[in-house]
Amino acid sequence: MAACELSLRVHAYHDGELPEAQRREVEEHLSACPACAAELEQLRGLSQALSTAVIPRVSPSFVQHIQSLAEPLEQVLLFRFGRRMTAAAAAMVLLATGYWVMNQKPPVATPVSSVSIAAWEQQVIYPDPRDAVASSDSAFDDFLRQDLSGGRP
Numbered sequence: 001m002a003a004c005e006l007s008l009r010v011h012a013y014h015d016g017e018l019p020e021a022q023r024r025e026v027e028e029h030l031s032a033c034p035a036c037a038a039e040l041e042q043l044r045g046l047s048q049a050l051s052t053a054v055i056p057r058v059s060p061s062f063v064q065h066i067q068s069l070a071e072p073l074e075q076v077l078l079f080r081f082g083r084r085m086t087a088a089a090a091a092m093v094l095l096a097t098g099y100w101v102m103n104q105k106p107p108v109a110t111p112v113s114s115v116s117i118a119a120w121e122q123q124v125i126y127p128d129p130r131d132a133v134a135s136s137d138s139a140f141d142d143f144l145r146q147d148l149s150g151g152r153p
């Protein structure tokens with residue numbers, strides 16, 4: 001690695017990526033900077049080595065072996081994806097339920113005074129303690145009879 005701050009430009013110069021003005025600037029710099037000149041020589045040597053390198057061939061059986069591994073891997077990945085999506089869906093349901101519960105308003109109680117009820121219901125719900133002792137069973141029977149008949153006498 002060159003210690004010069006222009007070494008990155010040397011890389012771009014080597015790759016032919018510099019505009020004409022910068023290319024000339026780097027060429028002038030290369031004649032005055034041994035570190036950049038050495039960097040350029042290394043890059044040229046590396047490029048030469050890579051251009052003559054022999055890329056090994058892969059046997060068809062090795063390709064088949066790799067392809068046979070891909071299918072189970074795909075199933076495992078699909079299973080994991082499904083499991084994660086299920087967990088995410090469960091979390092969403094929990095969050096939505098929690099949000100719904102937290103934002104529930106308590107039911108508004110209807111004031112008793114605004115509800116009109118029949119006299120016989122009033123008597124059953126709020127019995128008069130003076131006559132209720134002996135007739136509590138008959139008041140309940142009346143309530144059931146009136147309720148089942150829909151309030152008709």
Ligand SMILES: [Zn+2]
Nearest residue numbers: 004006033036
């Ligand atoms: Zn330099």
